[in-house]
Amino acid sequence: xxxxxxxxxxxxxxxxxxxxxxKFWRNNQGPLLAVLSISxxxxxxxxxxxxxxxPFLVPPPSVVARAAWPMIQSGEIFNxxxxxxxxxxxxxxxxxxxxIVVGVLIGRIKVLHHLLDPVIELLRYLSPTAMIPIAVIxxxxxxxxxxxxxxxxxxxxxxxxxxxxxxxxxxxxQRAAECMGxxxxxxxxxxxIPSATPYIVTGMRVAMASSFMSIIPAEILAADSGIGYLxxxxxxxxxxxxxxxxxxxxxxxxxxxxxxxxxxxxxxxxRFTSSTSI
Amino acid sequence: xLEVRNLRKVYGEEPGGYxxxxxxxxxxxxxxxxxxxxxxxxxxxxxxxxLAGFEEVSAGSVMFDGRPVKGADRDRMMFFQDAGSAxxxxxxxxxxxxxxxxxxxxxxxxxxxxITRYLxxxxxxxxxxxxxxELSGGMRQRLQIARxxxxxxxxxxxxxxxxxxxxxxxxxxxxxxxxIWQRSGQTIVFVTHDIxxxxxxxxxxxxxxxxxxSSFMKIMDVKGARPRDMxxxxxxxxFAEIERLLxxxxxxxxxxxx
Ligand SMILES: Nc1ncnc2c1ncn2[C@@H]1O[C@H](COP(=O)(O)OP(=O)(O)OP(=O)(O)O)[C@@H](O)[C@H]1O
Ligand SMILES: [Mg+2]
Numbered sequence: 001x002x003x004x005x006x007x008x009x010x011x012x013x014x015x016x017x018x019x020x021x022x023k024f025w026r027n028n029q030g031p032l033l034a035v036l037s038i039s040x041x042x043x044x045x046x047x048x049x050x051x052x053x054x055p056f057l058v059p060p061p062s063v064v065a066r067a068a069w070p071m072i073q074s075g076e077i078f079n080x081x082x083x084x085x086x087x088x089x090x091x092x093x094x095x096x097x098x099x100i101v102v103g104v105l106i107g108r109i110k111v112l113h114h115l116l117d118p119v120i121e122l123l124r125y126l127s128p129t130a131m132i133p134i135a136v137i138x139x140x141x142x143x144x145x146x147x148x149x150x151x152x153x154x155x156x157x158x159x160x161x162x163x164x165x166x167x168x169x170x171x172x173x174q175r176a177a178e179c180m181g182x183x184x185x186x187x188x189x190x191x192x193i194p195s196a197t198p199y200i201v202t203g204m205r206v207a208m209a210s211s212f213m214s215i216i217p218a219e220i221l222a223a224d225s226g227i228g229y230l231x232x233x234x235x236x237x238x239x240x241x242x243x244x245x246x247x248x249x250x251x252x253x254x255x256x257x258x259x260x261x262x263x264x265x266x267x268x269x270x271r272f273t274s275s276t277s278i
Numbered sequence: 279x280l281e282v283r284n285l286r287k288v289y290g291e292e293p294g295g296y297x298x299x300x301x302x303x304x305x306x307x308x309x310x311x312x313x314x315x316x317x318x319x320x321x322x323x324x325x326x327x328x329l330a331g332f333e334e335v336s337a338g339s340v341m342f343d344g345r346p347v348k349g350a351d352r353d354r355m356m357f358f359q360d361a362g363s364a365x366x367x368x369x370x371x372x373x374x375x376x377x378x379x380x381x382x383x384x385x386x387x388x389x390x391x392x393i394t395r396y397l398x399x400x401x402x403x404x405x406x407x408x409x410x411x412e413l414s415g416g417m418r419q420r421l422q423i424a425r426x427x428x429x430x431x432x433x434x435x436x437x438x439x440x441x442x443x444x445x446x447x448x449x450x451x452x453x454x455x456x457x458i459w460q461r462s463g464q465t466i467v468f469v470t471h472d473i474x475x476x477x478x479x480x481x482x483x484x485x486x487x488x489x490x491x492s493s494f495m496k497i498m499d500v501k502g503a504r505p506r507d508m509x510x511x512x513x514x515x516x517f518a519e520i521e522r523l524l525x526x527x528x529x530x531x532x533x534x535x536x
Contacts, residue, residue, distance in 0.1 A: 170363030175332050180381035180429060181352035190377075194368050271368040271409075 091150020099158035107166025161203025165196030316486030355431035
């Protein structure tokens, strides 16, 4: 008689707890699974390199962490990160700026399109990697050659997307503005560029990722600093643990830069990027 | 005010291209309410685009106030069939209307009044801060109507503006449009494929045949004071007559589609 309510309370409390847990799970499913995904991969990697692979060829995470620690403490790795990042950003920003201006003009001016498109269509198959040898001769192994290579890679990606964005501006949108007395020059800035913004941003995201891919070969072949150079140097010295530190650094760096870029876009351009698809 | 003479419109190269319109002639008087009525694909939007100045004629002429139409101008405001792409998706409901007022150089002090008046008219005043993507299809059409009316153009070219609205709102929009038109003396060219809508609104109805080489089969005067009731004998007689004209046309277009 006296026990029944207690059991009852206990059951209710359990049910409440279960409900709370379910709610927590529902609300945080994405992040929780992301943490799980990374942790499981690390565990798998640790087990695999301990029991299956030669730990020299595939050093386990624990060894990589041990190699990374002094590099972090001395600031050596940050130095390389900083150098590579600067190269990527300078090339990326200048490349995007030129690509947007030229792309918008090509998209609007037919003669310019016919004049430049054949050249662009040919040149865009020259990846930054293909341009490394000539860049070294033109600019040496200093910063300029790296800026150029990233600029080169960014230029064509953003350019092609910008032109596409300009072309896909709904004709009705421009015509509606014409009816209101907006002149051609204003239509360019008030209608066409905002309409093309989602395409430009997409192009820039792709270009950003590709910049991270191209900076590495550029630094491997033609630099004495940066993450790519760290890779190259570690490879010569057969320091596989340091190679893995460099590889992981590239992953983290690329990921973080993309997130920061998206955050900036969301903060400043969300009007243009989120509501455009009706 | 708008004079169309022997208009011909071909899409593509002249021999072999698609002849959308052929031998279209009509005089549209200032202050007139003209409806263009015809089966889907007959060239109503094409004709409206030509009147607006967006498309060039292949032959014939279009004159506005005695001058040939060359490009769009601010006297002729178009309401587009596809409201989604005509609105500016990065601006809110009220900003879309404000954009038009600013472009028209309407004095800033009047903006708030005008925006409130026209948004209330189309029942969107409670949705002022929403973006077009957050509106239903019918709401987007109503926003475009508010925007087109707010700039008070001399000529309104409307391409099926009420097509996505339910019957109730549609009747109200008819009353509003008639009211605005009667008070403002605007000229309206109104495209529809709804016979009853044409009879309810128009001074004249131009009935178009199916393409290719679509032209006016008949231009009918609509008599009777507004609001017009579909139940009264004159209206229902007219409805029947137009239906008789259009039914074989629609059958022809269906046959062509296979
Ligand atoms: N840009 C274009 N290029 C080629 N053909 C076109 C073009 N625009 C329209 N047409 C053709 O012209 C004809 C008339 O089209 P239009 O859009 O004017 O029809 P509509 O009467 O407005 O039809 P709906 O009632 O369905 O809107 C159609 O056969 C269409 O295929
Ligand atoms: Mg149409």
